[in-house]
Amino acid sequence: MAKFVPSDVLVERALVGDSAAMARLMSRAEAATPECRPAFARLYQKAGQAHIVGITGVPGSGKSTLVSTLTLKLRAAGKRVGIIAVDPSSPYSGGSIMGDRIRMSALAGDEGVFIRSMATRGAHGGMARASLEAVDVLDATGFDYVIIETVGVGQAEVEIARAAHTVVVVSAPGLGDDIQAIKAGILEIADVHVVSKCDRPDANRTISDLKTMLTLGLSLSGGASWQPKVVPTSSAQGEGFEELITALDRHAQWMRSSSAGQDRLRHIAEFRMLKTAEDLLSQQFLATRKPALALISGQLSERRISPYQAAERLLAGFQLEGPA
């Protein structure tokens, strides 16, 4: 087995472009070892230069293809691009499904691209915290764009995309009714709407539906803040990507220059702090109260106590640690 390399040494290596060190830091973010906290504090301090773009869409929307094509276009413009793909995964085995492999062909061997899949983990969470630490690794080491790609279904998954500076929601023509219904739930988080597969004849309908929806929203909001854009793309024909990059850049500019943009950065920081606190709490909790779990859940299972009583008994024996 390889010798343990301290996380601060990995940070030194990552900062001079060692991609193996970056990958190892991301694994430590997933493992949530306390040893790596000072290293991640340092990365966080260095981060803040990259444009973080959340890209989400229902299954079938073509978001992975869009991310690949967008990355190729950004590379052609000389930008370095990191991709954190948060994948739905097996609840038992924790294995990641969509994986890097599908995309690797077009982007393989390019040192200006870094792709990492983060599997959605088991019951104890930590996915948001770990994903955003992985984003910091890429941000701090000089990637110009960091794309967080998540499936647009599932509360936890959608939340992560919203922790980006700019949220792109991908819609596609010709999806079934229940997919459309789920899509409706994520449309309102978009800063930029992409309609993918615009080489299809039924794409115009999808575009005009979105524009109508946005016009209605505009008259309600009074138009004081950012107005979401609709960008038609075709990955097959490589069309629409200049417009998409322009829309992303304009949104980044708006974030920097408006007070609403600054408020949003504070909200993102608040989300991140809460997710980290939640994770710390849950780690401390399991470390100290694991022995009590079986006893109390046995009483609950036999209906001798209620779920609230069980939860209170569990919490009663829990002492928060002081700050490290």
Added chain:
Amino acid sequence: MAKFVPSDVLVERALVGDSAAMARLMSRAEAATPECRPAFARLYQKAGQAHIVGITGVPGSGKSTLVSTLTLKLRAAGKRVGIIAVDPSSPYSGGSIMGDRIRMSALAGDEGVFIRSMATRGAHGGMARASLEAVDVLDATGFDYVIIETVGVGQAEVEIARAAHTVVVVSAPGLGDDIQAIKAGILEIADVHVVSKCDRPDANRTISDLKTMLTLGLSLSGGASWQPKVVPTSSAQGEGFEELITALDRHAQWMRSSSAGQDRLRHIAEFRMLKTAEDLLSQQFLATRKPALALISGQLSERRISPYQAAERLLAGFQLEGPA
């Protein structure tokens, strides 16, 4: 405005079949008001007779249609059926999307059926706790079957389906590749596999793929525990539902009579206790630490501290309440 009715009075009414009282109790479960805790403790104690069936599947699998048809068949056999549909919902407005309305036509006006949609809520969770309390309302008031229907994408959503006695995963022929990939992640949680839309000619392929997968799993597990069944159905032609009900009943029998089944009930209780504890913690936390949120997240946003330092400062001022 109507006079406030105490939750224990609502429980009295619900226990004699007042469905308006049941609905109000479910709303209080969602609102998580401490006043209703003793009432829910009483419901939990009375519950434990119903067969809780979790039904999940990817968008497009036909699970809502399956739930409707299954409910009609169970009604024809004289059983009372409750349905808790956990819907993906707008992260901003909290509105439920798929809703009861789609299904109401076939099941409307039948007092032996109760349908409730629970929208997936905002960032602070509580969805699992509230959904399972709604299940208790139906269980304690004499429903024979309580179906928890969730979309099979998203960590939180899949978890809830797994808190049922019997987990049904619905597969359909002819779905796209990325839907299939997501489906793969939930197949392994199934006690019963339903292949819906079996009037379609390509259904045989889906059935044989599932059976092959199960044969491989069987040779690995040694066959000591429950062997998942594959049940082809067609809601359009009303076929396969007797077989499905038989499979559900056999699994319920296995849960009652095997030690593995009893272990699983304890795991379900443990999940429920943890989700309730998490929810209590987060309620107490927000109640006491809300004033500190803006200050600390401002420091974080300016990168003067790291996410871990922010989380620790936030937790440092938090005192757990003693048991009520």
